[in-house]
Amino acid sequence: MEYYKIKEELQFFDVGRDIFHVYDPITNRHFKIGKQEATWLKLLDGKNSKEDLKKFIPEEVLDQFLLNAEKLGLLENKNKRYKLKPNIFKIKFRILNPNKILNKMSNFGIYYRKFLNLSSIPFLIFNILFITYNFNDLLLYLSNAHLTSNFICFYLVIMLLNGFFHEFSHALVAKSYGVNVVSMGIMLLYFQPTFYTDITGINFLNKKNERINVFIAGVMANNILMAIALIIFHYIKHIFQGASLYILYFAIINCLLIIINLIPFIEFDGYYILSNLFEEGDIKTTVNYHIRSLLEERISKNLRLEYLFYFVLSKLFTISILILAVLVMRRYVITIIDASYILFANYIFLAVLIVIFIYYNSKEFFGGKYNE
Template sequence: MNLQLKKEIQFYPVDGGLFHVYDPGTMRHFKIGAREVQWLQLLDGNRTRADLGASIPEEFLDLFLQQAERMQLVITQQRRRSMNPLKLKFRLMNPNRLLEAMPNFNRMFRKSLNVLFILSLIVNVVWLSTHWQYMAASLLQFNLNAGVVVFYLASILVIGFIHELSHSIVAKSYGIHVPSIGLMLFYFHPAFFADISGLNLLKSKRQRINILLAGIMSNCILISLAIPLFYLLFGQAAMPYVIYFMMINVSLMFINLVPFVEYDGYYLFLNLVNDPAFKIKARQSLLRPRGAKTEHLIFGILSNLFIASLLFSAILVLRNYVSTLVASSIVDYVSIALIPIAYLLVMVMQNRRPA
């Protein structure tokens, strides 16, 4: 069968006469030369190997065809990706054209974000450390009800969009193409995502880390903006919601810095240790601890404990909300039963898919 290039493959010119190749189906990125791009575009499904030989030197032809298949850029090697119910993604937009139209803004945004992050971090540490009693009292005023749930969902979506947009703009300022921003259910929790996996094409570790930290920086700045913004809009009565909004950002910053789930901290950790297979090795160390490296074993144990704590917290919050609607001891029994069931399901799903 003659090879045919996937129709969805995207090519973006970058510096040095190279091209950034993106496959939306597998979300994989490659960097190749202009000559290879021309050869790939010859793969229309109609040309035979003999036809291709007229345009591609014989000494490169077989190797080129093998590479195209290995990189899964052609239809004959297109594999159906198994759906991961713990990480459902829905693409909403391709921000590339918009971001490419304002390169100066992208660079200014990145520089401003870095400076404002340092300033806001200082302000936040001082304010939170001097007002923690007030914050605790404000949070105790909250009862889990439909209004609070709506406020939480609205806040998490607004915060999440700003977080991912910050990743995207900073990535674009370094010349990385961001082919999609979308909505996902990560462990059944709503969140936004931006495909910034092209950052792996950057040689500079500092630039990669700057991109990965951009979302957390935006959360820190939002905390500083929360008090004046909410106070001006809604007055003193809105302060409990201001505190709640701030704590949502603090929680997201913490979760995004933890390396045990596939958020920013996980990819930061992989860049720091320079080992993309670290999580796979850690998972394997739990199955075969004898002979495993200590760092892999420790990471695997802490990762499982963290996931268990997240599930326990989520089920506890759900139990408290359901208890306000149904006054029955059955709710407690169901909640207790859900904890090991949910944990086993998560472990099964993790072991069925690659890291």
């Protein structure tokens, strides 16, 4: 007797219109299936034999259905555990499934989304004008800043606080569109603590503008927090100078988070916004494939100009970041070594820069990920 059992960890969400969202927390994969297929999957409880299943599932489609479930990794396999490949630069610690909380806040999520969409432009204009007209005063305040243990602690706390508002805004807006947010927790992103939210369920949204609205919600939240901080700073800077400096730090950190998240060359919000604007699941993969195909003379007329621009700008961005990182390292090293070794150190850093750049591009552009 053959028995089939789906993974106990599988989560099923009814998204309406006879469509189910299935989430596998082991592989972190999402599936969109029909109501009938969801009903059939739930029959695979390890107790029903293949003969039993024929009573509920048409015999002519049973074998193909079981094969598809196995290929998708939805079935238990005692000989094989499904594990994600570890990424030391992005270590996630899942804290909760926020769906129950978000379900209770569904109406609030709709109001919150409308508030973000209506208020973001006025707050953005305010932030730009405030910084422009007070630029010299802000620089004067920041000149008094020193890297102390208090500042480091404040920075870590504020990064977590801002990260929470940023990610929870993603979750609220996603839920306002009926998306199931299956995971929320803390992540060490390049060894820096921050929050994360799994909003990959937005791939089930058919409208591009709704997906973009979810992705930009976090940045809009940082924009509002920045404006509030600047207003508070303006009114207390002459009364509580010490506290006002930390309020200014809070505003600047939000400003930096907005800029970093909108950079379209690293896989943050801006990258996914641009991917959706181009209607590509992964714009970097698509662009690299087209450029490589062009070099191999497989594509000549169908290359989109925006792909070429993106490729060139992303490489310039990568080079700039690498050069900046190496220069910062060099500046530190030459302060602690003997002057006679500076020229040798310069050659070493130049070689390091070249090796890193070649490795990065060969892995990303010519790696097996893009092979047919």
